[in-house]
Amino acid sequence: MDLIQNLIALLGESAVLRSQQDLAGHVTDWRGRYQGQAQCVVFPSTTAQVAAVVQLCHAAQVPVVAQGGNTSLCEGAIPRADLPETVVINLGRMRQVRAVDPANNSMVVDAGCVLQTVQETARSHGRLYPVSLGAEGSCQIGGNIATNAGGTGVLRYGNTRENVLGLEVVLPDGRIWEGLYGLRKNNTGFDIKHLFIGSEGTLGIITGATLKLHPLPTARAMAWLAVESPQAAIDMLARFQSRCSASLSAFEMVNDVQLNIVLNHVADRRAPLSPSYPWHVLVELTDTCDEALLSAALEETLSAAAEEGMLLDAAIATNGKQQADWWEVRHSVSEGNKKAGIGINTDPAVPLSAIPAFITQATAAAHRIVPGAPIIIVAHLGDGNVHFIPQLQFAQWQALSPAEQDQLSHSVKQAVNEVACALAGTFSAEHGIGQVLTDEMALFKHAVELDLMHAIKRAIDPQQRFNPGRLLPPTP
Ligand SMILES: Cc1cc2nc3c(=O)[nH]c(=O)nc-3n(C[C@H](O)[C@H](O)[C@H](O)COP(=O)(O)OP(=O)(O)OC[C@H]3O[C@@H](n4cnc5c(N)ncnc54)[C@H](O)[C@@H]3O)c2cc1C
Structure with missing residues (x-):
């Protein structure tokens, strides 16, 4: 049997989408600007099914892309256009709240739970799950963890990383790591969950999580x-x-x-x-x-x-x-910006004291490339995270060829990110790297840090099949 037949035998016909029409929403990014290709999108319902799908893909030697709510703002969740054999594994059918433990201030959820459902469930138990962002009605907890999502609650409660106690992960060889601890203290060697938080699906597929809850503000x-x-x-x-x-x-x-x-x-x-x-x-x-x-x-x-x-x-x-x-x-800022024109989105953070200098210098740098473009600024100011977004009109953008669009967007982003890095900042505060910032990783990330990341990737995914072309730049 070929891979598709095996997947259908495992999951059922309705959980394996193949027509161009069915695939469209899963191979196009949230802004509708970029399109990838896949041979199918599958919807497992259990961790065991995810593991079995990964084993089939491993045997068939095809790339795998994990997908949550597909709200990534850096094309993280769509397959690459040059790898049409990719299988997209969407976690949308894994949405059980497995357990809530108010006394331990924790809950265990499937990775496909929508963030808003998690917040509402916590609230119904008199607790707060504090991660909050504009896409909370559609992004999934697995996607939040894979991107270490930030949002508007970071100042008080930290990023997603600070709100995860344990994880369950399917590895690229199909093994399941059962790490759903609910502990605040556990000094038993490397804290493996942190490898997967922010790894953007390059090391494993998160299937479950133990989340930290807080007292519900009254x-x-x-x-x-x-x-x-x-x-x-x-x-x-x-x-x-x-x-x-x-x-x-x-x-x-x-x-x-x-x-x-x-x-x-x-x-x-x-x-x-x-x-x-x-x-x-x-x-x-x-x-x-x-x-x-x-x-x-x-x-x-x-x-x-x-x-x-x-x-x-x-x-x-x-x-x-x-x-x-x-x-x-x-x-509503992202929705408004999507309708108003073509925003060239950036996601830097700098020390708070450097924010005024960053805004002045980044404006000058962007205007050298797109003179006079309106600059949209929306900042999680308390975290030093400034979304600095030069905006083009739709007509201006459409007058460019796809190659020119890529080139323009790339050079504006790099000019802005260069300013942030020169001010001791970062070029990706919360959205992650996806497919759009891998050049920045090569340019601005410390060489030793990159070496370590490549070594970890090789150790866990030696055949480089999980989310290829994301997060890490090609090995030199
Ligand atoms: C309107 C809007 C507002 C936003 N505001 C914010 C904000 O304030 N702060 C912020 O940080 N982000 C924000 N984002 C970006 C985005 O919502 C977050 O990155 C979110 O965490 C992505 O979750 P998702 O389920 O949609 O993941 P997806 O977009 O589906 O995937 C994102 C990445 O995670 C990987 N992934 C997804 N699920 C899994 C899994 N189960 N296991 C392993 N890897 C997985 C994917 O392969 C991909 O690399 C916003 C987006 C929109 C559209």
Whole structure:
């Protein structure tokens, strides 16, 4: 029997998609800009089935791409265009919550659980799973772990890495590593789970995870600030950190270009303050204390800052509906940007003190290549992570050949990333490397670090069949 027949015998006809029409959504990236090729997309329902699929692919010597919600912003989850024999393994049918242990503040889930389902399940047990991002309605926990996703809760709770206690992983040879520990302490040698977190499917397919839960906040206070400059926003962050750092759960900044795109391109979004202010900050405090205490801390911090002339304007959300609406504005940036034009997305982080210099220098560097292009800025400011996005009009982009589009996007990204790295930053803070930043890995990553990564890849996937061409640059 050939591979396809074996896969159908294992999973059933409906779990093996082959027609171009069925494959389309699984071989095209979230922005709809890039397309790969695959011989099929399969949907296993259990860890044993994932292992069996991997063994069949291993025997047939074909590449394998793990796929979650396919919301990657760096073409991580789509197969390569030059490897049509690839089998895409989509985890979407593995979506059981296996167990919740409120006393241990942990839960065990299948990797295909959608992030929002995980958040809601935790909440129904009086707990918080704190990773939150714009794609939470469709991205999966396995994809979050494979990319070490960040989002808006990192300032208080850390990246996905800080919220994973254990993993279950299918290795490239089909063996299953059963590492679903629920422990906070376990000093028994290398902590293997960290190899797989952020490995973007290059070392194994995550099939299950033990997640760390936190007390569910019962009080929330939120403000929307308008400030003069990124430096003023950083000064406000320092002010909040010194007055109420234990409750500070989000500090997100957008510029006027970004805010206006959301207002003009996403239905039912309203600006809390005039969108003509140059820089906007959403600040959120959450805690398990009395809500009046949090509101008082927020108001005191803001009125002291206003008296000292640190703010252009500020609004405090007066109810839960308003808080949710303001988060909707923040979470709509990717949707708005997708509709507004062609954004050349970057994902750098620099030390907080270097953010103003980064924005000035990156703007100059980008404008040398795309003179006058509007610059969209949306930052998880508290983490030093600035999405710096020069924007082109659709017509400008379409006038270019595909090769010219690639070249332009590549050179803008590299110019911006060079500025970030020169300021002791990174070229990928949270989205990962995927297929789009492998050149940057070769250019900016320390040679010893790259050697170690290649050695680990060779040890675990000697035939280089898991997510080929992602994350690592070709070996020199
Ligand atoms: C609107 C929007 C907002 C976003 N906001 C943020 C943000 O704030 N912060 C952030 O960090 N990211 C953000 N992203 C990027 C993206 O959502 C995250 O990277 C997310 O974690 C990807 O999850 P996914 O299930 O969609 O993974 P996919 O896109 O399907 O896959 C991503 C990578 O993980 C691998 N992978 C997927 N599942 C598995 C698995 N089970 N085992 C092994 N490897 C696997 C894939 O091969 C691929 O390399 C955003 C994306 C969108 C569209």
